[in-house]
Amino acid sequence: xxxxxxxxxxxxxxxxxxxxxxxxxxxxGAVSAMKGVAMTVDKKLQLFDVTHEIPAYNIxxxxxxxxQAAAYWPKGTVFVSVxxxxxxxxxxxxVLQTQNDxxxxxxxxxxxxxxxxxxxIKEIREIxxxxxxxPGSAQSYTFHGRxxxxxxxxxxxxxxxxxxxxxxxxxxxIIRIDYQKPVLEHGVVKGTITILDIQYGNVWSxxxxxLLMRTGFKIGDSLLVKIYKKDSLIYSGDLLFANTFSAVPxxxxxxxxxxxxxxxxxxxxxxxxxxxxxxxxxxxKMEVRKER
Amino acid sequence: xxxxxxxxxxxxxxxxxxxxxxxxxxxxGAVSAMKGVAMTVDKKLQLFDVTHEIPAYNIxxxxxxxxQAAAYWPKGTVFVSVxxxxxxxxxxxxVLQTQNDxxxxxxxxxxxxxxxxxxxIKEIREIxxxxxxxPGSAQSYTFHGRxxxxxxxxxxxxxxxxxxxxxxxxxxxIIRIDYQKPVLEHGVVKGTITILDIQYGNVWSxxxxxLLMRTGFKIGDSLLVKIYKKDSLIYSGDLLFANTFSAVPxxxxxxxxxxxxxxxxxxxxxxxxxxxxxxxxxxxKMEVRKER
Amino acid sequence: xxxxxxxxxxxxxxxxxxxxxxxxxxxxGAVSAMKGVAMTVDKKLQLFDVTHEIPAYNIxxxxxxxxQAAAYWPKGTVFVSVxxxxxxxxxxxxVLQTQNDxxxxxxxxxxxxxxxxxxxIKEIREIxxxxxxxPGSAQSYTFHGRxxxxxxxxxxxxxxxxxxxxxxxxxxxIIRIDYQKPVLEHGVVKGTITILDIQYGNVWSxxxxxLLMRTGFKIGDSLLVKIYKKDSLIYSGDLLFANTFSAVPxxxxxxxxxxxxxxxxxxxxxxxxxxxxxxxxxxxKMEVRKER
Numbered sequence: 098x099x100x101x102x103x104x105x106x107x108x109x110x111x112x113x114x115x116x117x118x119x120x121x122x123x124x125x126g127a128v129s130a131m132k133g134v135a136m137t138v139d140k141k142l143q144l145f146d147v148t149h150e151i152p153a154y155n156i157x158x159x160x161x162x163x164x165q166a167a168a169y170w171p172k173g174t175v176f177v178s179v180x181x182x183x184x185x186x187x188x189x190x191x192v193l194q195t196q197n198d199x200x201x202x203x204x205x206x207x208x209x210x211x212x213x214x215x216x217x218i219k220e221i222r223e224i225x226x227x228x229x230x231x232p233g234s235a236q237s238y239t240f241h242g243r244x245x246x247x248x249x250x251x252x253x254x255x256x257x258x259x260x261x262x263x264x265x266x267x268x269x270x271i272i273r274i275d276y277q278k279p280v281l282e283h284g285v286v287k288g289t290i291t292i293l294d295i296q297y298g299n300v301w302s303x304x305x306x307x308l309l310m311r312t313g314f315k316i317g318d319s320l321l322v323k324i325y326k327k328d329s330l331i332y333s334g335d336l337l338f339a340n341t342f343s344a345v346p347x348x349x350x351x352x353x354x355x356x357x358x359x360x361x362x363x364x365x366x367x368x369x370x371x372x373x374x375x376x377x378x379x380x381x382k383m384e385v386r387k388e389r
Numbered sequence: 390x391x392x393x394x395x396x397x398x399x400x401x402x403x404x405x406x407x408x409x410x411x412x413x414x415x416x417x418g419a420v421s422a423m424k425g426v427a428m429t430v431d432k433k434l435q436l437f438d439v440t441h442e443i444p445a446y447n448i449x450x451x452x453x454x455x456x457q458a459a460a461y462w463p464k465g466t467v468f469v470s471v472x473x474x475x476x477x478x479x480x481x482x483x484v485l486q487t488q489n490d491x492x493x494x495x496x497x498x499x500x501x502x503x504x505x506x507x508x509x510i511k512e513i514r515e516i517x518x519x520x521x522x523x524p525g526s527a528q529s530y531t532f533h534g535r536x537x538x539x540x541x542x543x544x545x546x547x548x549x550x551x552x553x554x555x556x557x558x559x560x561x562x563i564i565r566i567d568y569q570k571p572v573l574e575h576g577v578v579k580g581t582i583t584i585l586d587i588q589y590g591n592v593w594s595x596x597x598x599x600l601l602m603r604t605g606f607k608i609g610d611s612l613l614v615k616i617y618k619k620d621s622l623i624y625s626g627d628l629l630f631a632n633t634f635s636a637v638p639x640x641x642x643x644x645x646x647x648x649x650x651x652x653x654x655x656x657x658x659x660x661x662x663x664x665x666x667x668x669x670x671x672x673x674k675m676e677v678r679k680e681r
Numbered sequence: 682x683x684x685x686x687x688x689x690x691x692x693x694x695x696x697x698x699x700x701x702x703x704x705x706x707x708x709x710g711a712v713s714a715m716k717g718v719a720m721t722v723d724k725k726l727q728l729f730d731v732t733h734e735i736p737a738y739n740i741x742x743x744x745x746x747x748x749q750a751a752a753y754w755p756k757g758t759v760f761v762s763v764x765x766x767x768x769x770x771x772x773x774x775x776v777l778q779t780q781n782d783x784x785x786x787x788x789x790x791x792x793x794x795x796x797x798x799x800x801x802i803k804e805i806r807e808i809x810x811x812x813x814x815x816p817g818s819a820q821s822y823t824f825h826g827r828x829x830x831x832x833x834x835x836x837x838x839x840x841x842x843x844x845x846x847x848x849x850x851x852x853x854x855i856i857r858i859d860y861q862k863p864v865l866e867h868g869v870v871k872g873t874i875t876i877l878d879i880q881y882g883n884v885w886s887x888x889x890x891x892l893l894m895r896t897g898f899k900i901g902d903s904l905l906v907k908i909y910k911k912d913s914l915i916y917s918g919d920l921l922f923a924n925t926f927s928a929v930p931x932x933x934x935x936x937x938x939x940x941x942x943x944x945x946x947x948x949x950x951x952x953x954x955x956x957x958x959x960x961x962x963x964x965x966k967m968e969v970r971k972e973r
């Protein structure tokens with residue numbers, strides 16, 4: 098009886114919201130077809146987006162965007178992430194249920210790395226494509242996004258299938274992208290430049306607020322920031338640690354905590370990344386220490 | 390009595406969903422104004438998009454995007470397509486009901502070419518702009534998209550007007566774009582490059598799976614693919630016919646069936662169109678034969 | 682008793698629709714996080730967009746896009762506009778209720794200039810961030826868009842707070858951008874180029890239809906149009922005043938009333954702004970007189 102209750106609560110953890118993310122762009126009808134499939138499953142679903150402008154095949158960025166947005170949605174939301182360079186190969190199609198009851202429908206190719214770290218894995222199931230596939234689509238080898246991922250996500254979100262009915266339970270492990278995690282060594286904080294906030298050219302790291310607090314850095318400090326591309330020093334400067342861009346004159350650089358509470362650098366009313374030719378990803382590292 | 394029932398079922402074929410397509414882009418407020426008009430008509434409508442990134446005035450691409458996405462939406466969905474270089478001229482504003490009960494609100498300028506071929510025409514009505522026009526908008530000569538098309542689509546989708554009330558019945562003919570249809574001649578398949586899948590640079594033709602099957606081509610075959618711009622040979626190569634990009638090494642070209650089940654060529658993890666300078670549209674032709 | 686009824690009607694003027702505008706772009710998860718916050722407040726809200734492609738920090742364009750789209754939405758709609766170069770500085774966070782009962786949630790930095798002129802100010806309240814802030818977000822100094830603006834807009838739209846509960850009443854004044862208003866002097870109409878319709882390169886002014894009618898200009902007239910960048914003459918030409926682009930041959934310029942009923946110039950099937958190197962904003966002026 099207890100087990101039954103437990104199964105029931107699992108199967109109704111979904112909330113009817115589906116949030117889509119792809120690297121398809123919005124110039125053609127591919128995203129629209131995915132949403133059409135979802136509406137055909139159940140007109141009462143509510144459909145939203147993270148972004149469809151993930152650079153083609155960029156799994157690292159897919160992982161970051163899910164981490165950035167997912168926690169702000171209601172629990173029970175079903176996310177569909179389709180950045181899938183290995184479509185048709187042996188990579189698995191999975192649904193991950195996090196400890197806090199979000200659902201992520203995605204190829205198991207690293208896209209779920211950061212969400213799994215942040216929210217924890219409750220269960221992972223492999224999508225049984227014999228059952229969970231848009232009727233009539235079996236001959237399509239190349240549009241899993243529409244025929245498997247969107248269809249399964251919609252049916253799960255609408256309660257047409259339980260989480261169990263997605264497919265067989267896998268061991269709670271996923272393919273993970275290897276990247277430099279933030280560390281504090283001898284008063285120096287080291288981390289990775291995870292992403293450029295491209296609209297503004299701000300440079301975001303994975304050095305989080307808690308680690309910074311252990312260093313004793315505080316707003317108003319001048320910090321020595323170094324940026325490396327692999328082992329080459331690309332930028333070095335003393336930057337004010339501020340809580341508003343306007344704390345420094347226009348076109349001057351500063352450092353701050355971004356909306357994810359991560360250490361970041363920017364130019365007030367300017368573009369840090371373009372000015373100093375900074376990139377992002379596992380190859381780009383940042384070091385921060387208090388100026389002496 | 391039977392006729393009455395039939396009329397009733399026609400008038401309620403709509404399902405409350407409106408899907409928008411334009412060449413307006415999303416940088417200004419034009420698409421938002423269209424959706425605002427629809428919400429003002431009825432807050433219970435559900436509004437979605439095909440794309441708003443159709444290249445300016447590109448009717449061919451408008452036709453393609455409707456064909457790509459529409460069939461995945463529930464029957465009864467009302468599509469609004471506004472790619473309208475002839476706005477204000479003598480072109481008609483119409484609503485096309487397809488044989489399978491989708492509705493397309495559009496200028497009759499070729500945008501409906503492929504949907505009419507694919508789904509068949511049940512009825513076409515000309516929008517009576519004396520009735521079906523946003524109140525107070527009569528002095529606006531240039532924004533039919535908002536004042537006529539969005540308004541009429543919303544009222545039709547919400548059941549505020551029946552299909553009959555759109556306006557007078559036209560003969561079931563539309564303006565059609567002339568293009569090379571796929572043919573099989575002496576073992577060679579010929580067709581048109583309909584579109585570039587620009588996010589990835591894949592090259593899509595209108596050569597469909599059924600025609601290919603008549604040739605006997607099968608997965609694993611090596612096929613000789615030639616691409617012409619008008620009469621000039623631009624590309625010629627022997628390509629593996631695969632059902633997954635990873636069937637060839639990275640940066641190698643291949644051919645495959647795309648998500649529309651059409652013959653296409655691509656480079657695994659690369660960009661075929663950019664690499665070989667391939668374009669699309671009626672001027673670009675593709676030939677395929679089995680390698681000997 | 683009358684006062685009570687009045688308060689009640691104020692507190693229920695909202696209609697459950699939230700429309701977002703930012704300069705964030707759609708490449709990352711920032712807009713999605715804002716919508717997630719709104720859905721977490723109330724799943725029954727309906728969420729839409731003006732645009733998220735406002736050029737970074739461009740308050741003038743933020744003001745224009747609100748003016749372009751807002752009036753087409755149902756009364757009671759709550760707009761959120763986040764173009765906020767002064768985030769973290771002393772600029773106020775406000776909600777403006779217009780005379781006709783739309784709501785605008787925005788930094789008070791000029792973004793509301795044109796809406797206030799067009800719709801009139803009924804009341805302005807400063808957002809009390811001690812109450813109206815996403816729980817747990819107090820340490821985030823840089824994402825007011827999500828934690829304050831989206832959260833407050835969603836709660837207001839859903840009726841979780843009344844307009845009064847936004848915060849204290851301010852005097853009914855806002856920060857306004859200074860710009861050249863349209864005037865008629867000695868038969869010459871003068872105004873500002875407010876914006877380029879960038880998808881097509883059309884050039885839009887703030888010279889409205891009513892002012893034009895006072896001049897006696899009418900469709901079919903040839904008008905002498907001059908464009909100045911500050912005091913330098915950039916373009917001068919005699920243009921047909923037409924109500925359809927196809928009134929002139931392809932690639933020929935014309936003048937017309939745009940969808941906002943404002944005087945504009947364009948090239949039929951071409952790009953006026955690119956051809957003649959025209960920009961927009963307070964520095965760009967247009968003069969029109971009837972050709973003699």
